[in-house]
Amino acid sequence: MGYSFLRLAREALRDHTGWRPAWRDAEPKPRYDVVVIGGGGHGLATAYYLARNHGARNVAVVEKGWIGGGNTGRNTTVIRSNYYFPSSAELYDLSLRLYENLGVDLNYNVMVSQRGFLFLAHAPLQLEMYNRIVNALLVNGIDAELLSSDEVFRRAPLLNRAMRWPVVGGFTQPRAGIARHDAVAWGYARAADRLGVDIVQHCEVTGLRQAGGRITAVETTRGTIEAGAVAIVVAGHSSVLAAMAGLRLPVTSYALQAMVSEPVKPILDTVVNSPATGVYVSQSDKGELVFGGGLDLYPSYAQRGNLPVVEHVIAGLIEMFPAFAQLRLMRKWAGIVDVVHDSSPILGPTPVDGLYINCGWGTGGFKAIPAGGWLTAHCIATGGHHALSAPFDLGRFATGALVDEAAAAGIAH
Amino acid sequence: MLLIACPFCGPRDETEFRCGGESHIARPGPAETVSDERWGDYLFNRANPKGVHLERWLHGHGCGQWFNVARDTVSHRVLAVYRMGDPPPKDLTP
Numbered sequence: 001m002g003y004s005f006l007r008l009a010r011e012a013l014r015d016h017t018g019w020r021p022a023w024r025d026a027e028p029k030p031r032y033d034v035v036v037i038g039g040g041g042h043g044l045a046t047a048y049y050l051a052r053n054h055g056a057r058n059v060a061v062v063e064k065g066w067i068g069g070g071n072t073g074r075n076t077t078v079i080r081s082n083y084y085f086p087s088s089a090e091l092y093d094l095s096l097r098l099y100e101n102l103g104v105d106l107n108y109n110v111m112v113s114q115r116g117f118l119f120l121a122h123a124p125l126q127l128e129m130y131n132r133i134v135n136a137l138l139v140n141g142i143d144a145e146l147l148s149s150d151e152v153f154r155r156a157p158l159l160n161r162a163m164r165w166p167v168v169g170g171f172t173q174p175r176a177g178i179a180r181h182d183a184v185a186w187g188y189a190r191a192a193d194r195l196g197v198d199i200v201q202h203c204e205v206t207g208l209r210q211a212g213g214r215i216t217a218v219e220t221t222r223g224t225i226e227a228g229a230v231a232i233v234v235a236g237h238s239s240v241l242a243a244m245a246g247l248r249l250p251v252t253s254y255a256l257q258a259m260v261s262e263p264v265k266p267i268l269d270t271v272v273n274s275p276a277t278g279v280y281v282s283q284s285d286k287g288e289l290v291f292g293g294g295l296d297l298y299p300s301y302a303q304r305g306n307l308p309v310v311e312h313v314i315a316g317l318i319e320m321f322p323a324f325a326q327l328r329l330m331r332k333w334a335g336i337v338d339v340v341h342d343s344s345p346i347l348g349p350t351p352v353d354g355l356y357i358n359c360g361w362g363t364g365g366f367k368a369i370p371a372g373g374w375l376t377a378h379c380i381a382t383g384g385h386h387a388l389s390a391p392f393d394l395g396r397f398a399t400g401a402l403v404d405e406a407a408a409a410g411i412a413h
Numbered sequence: 414m415l416l417i418a419c420p421f422c423g424p425r426d427e428t429e430f431r432c433g434g435e436s437h438i439a440r441p442g443p444a445e446t447v448s449d450e451r452w453g454d455y456l457f458n459r460a461n462p463k464g465v466h467l468e469r470w471l472h473g474h475g476c477g478q479w480f481n482v483a484r485d486t487v488s489h490r491v492l493a494v495y496r497m498g499d500p501p502p503k504d505l506t507p
């Protein structure tokens with residue numbers, strides 16, 4: 001049954017006894033047309049769009065833990081599309097546009113809050129680079145505004161005016177913001193389930209079977225499942241899964257940390273990022289300050305980070321917002337992110353027939369969940385590429401046609 | 414926090430070092446015999462194992478020397494430290 005105001009009112013009157021689980025915890029069947037490996041946002045969205053856009057009716061998502069327990073449930077939920085190259089801008093803006101209507105589409109409140117994303121400049125030269133980026137964004141059809149330092153302080157009044165390298169200006173993408181991470185996973189899961197997708201949790205893929213260069217089945221801790229097509233959508237574990245198919249990937253797995261403070265009254269109503277201090281921060285709807293910085297820079301599958309990075313991030317945060325020094329830290333954690341040399345995703349078919357991949361989002365793939373799922377579903381359903389996914393084919397590492405967002409947009413992932 | 418035993422300076426905090434990624438990658442050649450796929454593999458593809466990783470480290474805020482480390486990417490335990498040019502310890506070779 002759909003969620004609505006009337007339903008809420010009715011349940012309120014009968015002590016909330018009528019709510020049912022939002023999706024079935026399915027048993028794996030012996031065969032599916034499509035098996036999606038990985039129950040993060042991208043895997044769940046892939047399954048949903050396979051069913052919704054392409055009419056697929058025999059699809060499973062297999063997840064080794066619980067859905068959303070990977071990076072999707074660990075991320076700091078910033079969504080934005082201010083990328084430099086046209087191919088990236090199209091990809092990430094498709095995602096942002098899908099996010100803008102996702103609550104209605106899924107009949108699930110994903111709490112999208114378009115509160116803007118503010119980049120700080122601490123030097124005139126940095127502001128000139130922002131000028132260049134803002135122009136590129138506008139040419140790509142992405143909203144962006146260059147800001148004077150007065151405008152920056154008006155938007156973030158608690159920002160330190162006496163920083164060692166004072167803020168001289170910045171830029172913002174007004175349509176950027178945050179969304180609720182768990183709700184994105186759960187909303188896609190519920191909507192996919194209603195279209196017949198089996199969501200199989202606690203089912204780890206341990207092997208991939210091929211015959212004559214074609215994928216035939218996945219071996220799991222709950223038995224072998226035959227599959228017409230298989231998608232690897234496992235973020236930090238992409239190299240491990242690809243190796244099961246005899247493939248090597250241009251991916252390195254790193255721990256990325258984030259942390260939250262105790263909740264406080266509303267004090268920050270936009271997302272603030274300083275590439276110079278290496279810190280970004282927003283305030284969640286619960287009132288916690290959610291913040292993070294760069295990677296722990298050595299390969300890791302540990303899902304926990306080390307203290308030097310925490311110290312660096314907190315030092316940067318307090319330099320930006322001295323008032324936050326009063327707050328207690330509640331939690332810190334890490335996710336294992338899949339970093340690619342050009343900081344762009346890998347989407348589409350692989351050299352093995354029937355095997356598809358969606359990975360390489362690194363530190364920034366939450367914002368891309370709707371588009372990543374949409375395009376991966378398209379590739380699986382058609383056996384080829386969508387115009388928007390083609391630039392992100394795995395083959396670019398042999399042709400050299402990289403989409404080098406790291407260098408172009410000055411984004412550290 | 415990692416404690417890394419630099420072969421030249423002894424045990425130091427991880428903040429003095431920088432990881433330079435996978436070790437023992439041989440450049441294919443001669444160039445005219447190398448396909449685009451093989452060259453792309455050399456430049457970009459990495460083993461990225463969940464388990465023992467053979468990697469290069471630089472003691473940047475110390476002696477400035479490069480050396481090799483065998484480290485478990487799940488536990489982060491440093492299993493061996495050996496010099497550039499030395500082969501990896503036999504029992505840790507995949």
Ligand SMILES: Cc1cc2nc3c(=O)[nH]c(=O)nc-3n(C[C@H](O)[C@H](O)[C@H](O)COP(=O)(O)OP(=O)(O)OC[C@H]3O[C@@H](n4cnc5c(N)ncnc54)[C@H](O)[C@@H]3O)c2cc1C
Binds near residue numbers: 076203204257335
């Ligand atoms: C601390 C942190 C902050 C971040 N902040 C942002 C942000 O602000 N904005 C943004 O856009 N992005 C952010 N990201 C990145 C974002 O979280 C990821 O890019 C995105 O969630 C990836 O989604 P996914 O579905 O591909 O991966 P995941 O959500 O990690 O899902 C992959 C799933 O695959 C499963 N799996 C792995 N191996 C197997 C197997 N063998 N069998 C079955 N299942 C398996 C895992 O258990 C996992 O649930 C952040 C990441 C981290 C860690």
Ligand SMILES: [Zn+2]
Binds near residue numbers: 421422477
């Ligand atoms: Zn040294």
